[in-house]
Amino acid sequence: MLYVDRVMLNNFRSYEKMELNVGANSVVLTGANGAGKTNLLEALSFLSPGRGLRRAKLSDVNKIGATSPWAVAGRVMTPDGMRQLGSGLLPRHELAMETSPDRRIGRLDGENLSSPGAFGDILQIAWLTPQMDRLFIEGPSGRRRFLDRLVAAYHPSHNREVNAYEKVMRERGRLLLDGHADPVWLTSLEKRMAEHGVAVAAARLDAIQKLSQAIMESQSAFPGAVLTIGGELEEDLTVRPAVDVEGAFCERLFGTRAIDAKSGRTSIGPHKTDLLVRHADKNMPAELCSTGEQKALLIGITLASARLSTIQFGAPPLLLLDEVAAHLDEKRRGFLFEELEEIGSQVWLTGTDKSLFEQMENKAKFFHFEGGKINVN
Ligand SMILES: Nc1ncnc2c1ncn2[C@@H]1O[C@H](COP(=O)(O)OP(=O)(O)O)[C@@H](O)[C@H]1O
Ligand SMILES: [Mg+2]
Missing domain, CATH: 3.40.50.300 (P-loop containing nucleotide triphosphate hydrolases)
Known part of the structure; x- marks a missing residue:
């Protein structure tokens, strides 16, 4: 207790x-x-x-x-x-x-x-608030935060990895904006971004697999959700080893330097990931479900996550x-x-x-x- x-x-x-x-x-x-x-x-x-x-x-x-x-x-x-x-x-x-x-x-x-x-x-600590009623219909950032809170419940270092990734990403962004960045320094930042980024993606993938299992197994009065992660790194991790994903991400970052310098943003990476949710029984994307059904889905996910985190966290x-x-x-x-x-x-x-x-x-x-x-x- x-x-x-x-x-x-x-x-x-x-x-x-x-x-x-x-x-x-x-x-x-x-x-x-x-x-x-x-x-x-x-x-x-x-x-x-x-x-x-x-x-x-x-x-x-x-x-x-x-x-x-x-x-x-x-x-x-x-x-x-x-x-x-x-x-x-x-x-x-x-x-x-x-x-x-x-x-x-x-x-x-x-x-x-x-x-x-x-x-x-x-x-x-997990929570559900009235603001979250719009989670499925608003942009991906709210769902990504929701996802990362779920992940942190089973991977205690997840928040630290997310913060570390974002910190290096901001540093790369500042260097690129500056215009005279040392390419060697940029490469070392991109390498660290790839390390943290792959750790973030791998933890998300693992947590969502476990949570999906928990949802399937739970005898709940609330509707089951099918969860998938929409993110390049996460998808890549399902088909090849982490070292390869890391290497490929580094190369992609190298290739997007010019675009990122111009836009002032990092165009690819796990900071863009989305959590995709479907109502299992109705086989319907959550955003097309009724307000009440969306709420019930969220409750179902929260309960399953609480069950899983009880086992994982003790x-x-x-x-x-x-x-x-x-x-x-x-x-x-x-x-x-x-x-x-x-x-x-x-x-x-x-x-x-x-x-x-x-x-x-x-x-x-x-x-x-x-x-x-x-x-x-
Ligand atoms: N920084 C603040 N200082 C003083 N009062 C605040 C502050 N922020 C919010 N409040 C007040 O707190 C009150 C209670 O808010 P809340 O806890 O949301 O109520 P509820 O019981 O409906 O959930 C509101 O009337 C709001 O004006
Ligand atoms: Mg209130």
Whole structure:
């Protein structure tokens, strides 16, 4: 079992100070629109690496008018015992230079971390939010991020590889824009891009194969999805060894220097990959499915991924399900709650109306948010 036992916020959006004692059970947050439910889920999402479930600008998270930067702390029960995780915006005066971008720091068991990257080794967090209802109909970047979060649940080094790839890619881009780049230096950057890029692609491929298997095997009330990765490197990896793919990618990068210098972009690589999803039973691309079917597909993928990550990671992920219950009829809601219980995750559910969660009555702790106050009921 893995759960957040207590969460504390400081100057986090609508909260000046807030402490919630939860325990091992799942959590239901109810309250009117604007009551602060999503804010709390967002705070929890900062107990994992990345930009949080809103992908907000770090400074936007600061409570308006607050004089010190936001922070979130969580006491988390893990298979290795109780851990103290903390994260927050580094005060601007502690940045190296005035022009440095904002930074989020991490704290683990009282020790400062240079970044929250290591949180991914301690707990896994997955979420579904109303914004993700558009995942299948918008551009590939949202799906690629979704894919990479799924992958990171089974390949702990995946985020680091993605970041390393993007960093070298930006460096190559800057050199190309400069116009007088040293070709030897460019070649060495492209070699590193190829190494990280192939590692990224290989992890994606492996994770999607495992997840597809998990989807096929799972007895779920939610529709099965057929997942494929649309990406040159990933496709290439299915037909030849990684070293060959790496070599070929290097050559392609060499060949696109002139175009990339002109466009200011990197025209090929795993930063362009897309996740393609089909509704298995209907044999229909997700983007052509109804809004409700798309939501059900996403829930199905999230549940299967949670099952798989429980096996791979050794503990179930924390699940943040924002406004998910309201979209389902009573029967489907019941199935969702049953499957969640069977997976064993601590789930944080939100909704405006408590009646949506009647079937969770004895299985979750209920908090009602009203007028900036939280009532346990
Ligand atoms: N940086 C901020 N400082 C102060 N309040 C904020 C900040 N960002 C958002 N809010 C407020 O937080 C409130 C609660 O938002 P949210 O958690 O999304 O509500 P809901 O319960 O509907 O999910 C909103 O009314 C919003 O105006
Ligand atoms: Mg909300």
